[in-house]
Amino acid sequence: MARIDDTLDAFADLLERFLANQSLERGLSENSIDSYGSDLAQAAQFFSEKGVDGWDDMDAAHVAAWLASMGEAGVAISSVARKLSALRGLIKFGLKERDLDSDVTEVLDGPRLRRNLPDVLSRQTVEKLIATPGRTTARGLRDTAIIELFYSSGLRVSELCNLTLTQLFLDEEVVRVMGKGSKERFVPLGAAAIKAIRDYLVVGRPEFVRTKTGSAVFLSNRGTAISRKTIWVFLKNYADQAGIKQIVKPHILRHSFATHLLSGGADLRAIQEMLGHADIATTQIYTSVQTDHLVDEHARFHPRGGN
Numbered sequence: 001m002a003r004i005d006d007t008l009d010a011f012a013d014l015l016e017r018f019l020a021n022q023s024l025e026r027g028l029s030e031n032s033i034d035s036y037g038s039d040l041a042q043a044a045q046f047f048s049e050k051g052v053d054g055w056d057d058m059d060a061a062h063v064a065a066w067l068a069s070m071g072e073a074g075v076a077i078s079s080v081a082r083k084l085s086a087l088r089g090l091i092k093f094g095l096k097e098r099d100l101d102s103d104v105t106e107v108l109d110g111p112r113l114r115r116n117l118p119d120v121l122s123r124q125t126v127e128k129l130i131a132t133p134g135r136t137t138a139r140g141l142r143d144t145a146i147i148e149l150f151y152s153s154g155l156r157v158s159e160l161c162n163l164t165l166t167q168l169f170l171d172e173e174v175v176r177v178m179g180k181g182s183k184e185r186f187v188p189l190g191a192a193a194i195k196a197i198r199d200y201l202v203v204g205r206p207e208f209v210r211t212k213t214g215s216a217v218f219l220s221n222r223g224t225a226i227s228r229k230t231i232w233v234f235l236k237n238y239a240d241q242a243g244i245k246q247i248v249k250p251h252i253l254r255h256s257f258a259t260h261l262l263s264g265g266a267d268l269r270a271i272q273e274m275l276g277h278a279d280i281a282t283t284q285i286y287t288s289v290q291t292d293h294l295v296d297e298h299a300r301f302h303p304r305g306g307n
Contacts, residue, residue: 010054011044014100018093027182039086055094060104063087120256125244126151132238141204143234145196146218146226149175150250152193154257154275157228157250164215170194179276187274258283 019037022028028036044055046066052058063084070080087105094100121129130151133143149160159177167176173194174186189197201217210223218226232249239248246252258271272283 008041008044008048010057011048014055014094014097015040015044015090017097018090021093022089035082036086036089039083040090043083043087055090056100058104060106063105119246119252120259121244121246121248121252123260125246126253126256128242129235129238129244129248132242133234135199138204138207141196141200142208142218142226143238145193145200145204146231147235147238147253148193148196149189150253151257152190153177153187154254155187156254156276157231160218160250161216161226161228161231163217165217166215168197168217170198177276180278183276185273185276 015037018040019033022036023030023033043066046069047058047062050062050065052062067080067084070083084105088103091100091103091105095103130144130147133147134140135144146160149155153175155163155175155177156179159179162178163175167178169176169186170189173189175189177185177187179185197217205217205219208219208221208223213219213223214225216225220226220230228250235248235250239246254275258275261271261274262268268283269280272280275283277283
């Protein structure tokens with residue numbers, strides 16, 4: 001776990017308890033904890049040089065000066081936003097622990113991030129992709145089931161590759177997913193995905209089983225758990241075969257899952273839970289995709305919407 005410099009003792013206690021909390025309570029990885037520690041140690045160093053004697057001694061002007069100094073130093077906006085987020089997390093923890101009396105960042109606006117909207121496939125394009133592998137071979141059954149599962153559940157590629165037979169609850173129409181930070185969630189499955197998975201398990205998967213095959217759902221030709229690279233390659237190949245011009249990769253199916261759910265009227269909080277997002281703000285990017293779609297529709301179909 002990252003530690004603050006011994007010369008900054010006034011900042012050390014709260015920071016170390018905050019990092020321990022992030023590790024134990026939130027289950028963040030060691031790399032994430034080190035990143036938090038590094039960002040906050042840099043902040044503490046700046047505040048100390050400005051005469052601040054601990055987190056409870058800083059005010060909004062100190063934080064504003066810190067943000068300005070990073071801007072002047074040419075620190076990327078995304079990095080500034082990450083560092084400010086880390087400080088806000090520490091302050092929130094300090095308020096909860098009653099080490100701090102107020103949130104001095106409350107009156108400050110963070111740096112404006114320009115987020116690239118995720119690419120999504122149309123429903124018709126997804127249907128073309130799903131139809132491409134065919135269902136007459138073990139490989140076709142496997143690949144069809146994988147594409148159906150991606151689109152039905154919005155799983156991350158790592159989650160799908162690590163999926164085991166005990167995580168499938170097809171009768172209950174859900175899959176149990178171990179996401180980031182070892183957080184468990186249950187994600188519903190649609191009828192088409194369930195049928196594709198059943199067909200693969202009964203007819204396709206036995207063709208891939210080898211002597212040392214474990215409990216992975218989706219198997220490679222060697223009988224081991226399928227790799228991310230294999231999935232990336234076959235998605236590209238199927239997209240080419242189907243004449244799809246967009247770059248197709250696992251995450252675009254995850255984005256399409258969320259966007260199509262939202263356009264169908266699904267609640268944003270429900271989508272957040274299915275995707276395994278810790279913060280609703282991450283899920284809200286899909287509302288921007290929807291807004292762009294509405295603007296395009298208005299321009300195309302409103303009598304005075306075009307140029």
